[in-house]
Amino acid sequence: MAGNNTTKKTTKKADDETAVLAAIAAMPKADRDVGERLHAIIKANASELTPKTWYGMPAYAKDGKVVCFFRSTEKFNERYMTLGFNDIANLDEGPMWPIYFALKELTATEEMKIAALVKKAVS
Template structure:
């Protein structure tokens, strides 16, 4: 019998599989980057979106959204740090993307690691 984590992962993979191309391939690539960058995060569905949490019973820290635009977002449950510089006390929380290249993969990995470190 599959574990809760295995069931949750299957739900996320199914959600990604139901997306139209090219978004399906892009979002699957981002999913792979997230689980590689933070292997301790557990994939699950959170408010209908693929998401990643510390466990099956804790709030999601990172979500993937597929609306008018695709985006990676940090939820309010993640530890935030003010941006500083020109952004002052603003806290970055969402990044939109239309494609994923190597540089974007690296930045996504950095963002996700910053949430779990």
């Protein structure tokens, strides 16, 4: 029976990642390009996070709890994409710290900042 349970978990993870990739693919072109990079950055820097959709957005969870997510400009008719972190993310820094970031584009500098944030969030 344990083998069957492992197969179900593997299938669910594959289905969840497929859903995340489909959510990214459905984004407008500019957001899709950024979303594909964000997905790669998050997976490369926090392999312990599991991709899943959360309210239709690409999200990444640890032990079933969403650590971070991003949403396209069209989600709430905003002028920029948003990268967000939930309270499970280990980003606490003094009495106040940012948990949402506006993304207009990704340069190497932003990619490095995001990689560092994701690593810290799961530390």
